[in-house]
Amino acid sequence: MSLELKGRLKLIADKVPECGTVADIGTDHAYLPIYLIQQGRCKKAIASDVRIGPVQVADRNILKYKLCDVIETRMGSGLETIEKNEADAIIIAGMGGTLLTELLEADAEKVCGEAVLVLQPMNDLDVVRKWLYHHNFNIFDEELSAEGNKIYCVMAARFDGQNKGYENFQLHVGECLIKKQDPLLLSYCEMKVRQINRVLGQLEDMRDNDGLLNHYQSLKSDYLKLICQLDKGKS
Known part of the structure; x- marks a missing residue:
């Protein structure tokens, strides 16, 4: 039995590179880890959430798809549930941009390494891009996804230690979106x-x-x- 994703979640999954371990922060139903494992995009996954309810739902779904040996659930706030260099890709999606950057700031040393960040803020994208630029990340990919009357942006970034200048409008519309002439x-x-x-x-x-x-x-x-x-x- 395979899980299918559409729209926003599918786009998030598409931005995750093939890797050893992926961590989904704020996993909710654990759909992303399940899908990524089934597609062979990662060998192991960590599904974490700050609330017991979503963790229990994630546990049930992981059991349903018989992936208990490769997906581990953890409960805690943000990146405190993983160790530095434990994950090759880190997903933080489906939350406000201000909260998302607060989670990054709280454990910045865990993301300022080799891991790819796949981020999907629900709002305040300028806040997220500003944090990434100020902490010397390279936003190397962005893409838009439409669901109903809403348009979401998924971005992929990696720390490269290089200080980059930017214009204010680049915080509101990512440079990648303009360069690739995103259809949306x-x-x-x-x-x-x-x-x-x-x-x-x-x-x-x-x-x-x-x-x-x-x-x-x-x-x-x-x-x-x-x-x-x-x-x-x-x-």
Whole structure:
């Protein structure tokens, strides 16, 4: 019996390189470790979560797919459940970007090595990219996935110790997405402009908001410029 993944989870799995051990932080149902083992992408997996409920669900699924000998569940917060250099690839997905970076910061020494990070923040992607750049990571791949009316971004990064300069807009739209002309990038930018318009509408009713207004107006302008470039590329 094999497990099938679609959409966001499938894209996350696709970004995991063939390796010895993968760690899925915040595993929930352990679908990613199960799939990766079945596909022969890794030999062993660690499925960890901070809550007992998801760990128990993961245990049941691992038992169901008869993978108890190669997938180990652990309970704990973030990266505290693994040792440094224990995993060749580390997945952190399905949580807010601010929380995700807090987990990285709490155990930075565990990710500043050879492991590939596969990250899928639900929001605040700029916060995640900024953390990675400031800690000398190379974001070597990004790709978008659509589910319903939402578009998710999956990024792959590895520590290389090189200090990289970046422009502010690169924190909001990853350089890889622009270089590869991701098929969903135009829709993603249009979605972000709609979100910014809603924020601008709220800010207009507030006092002493000149700084925020300027920030969002500048960000909107950058998105519109990219939309124009992408439209030209299609014609």
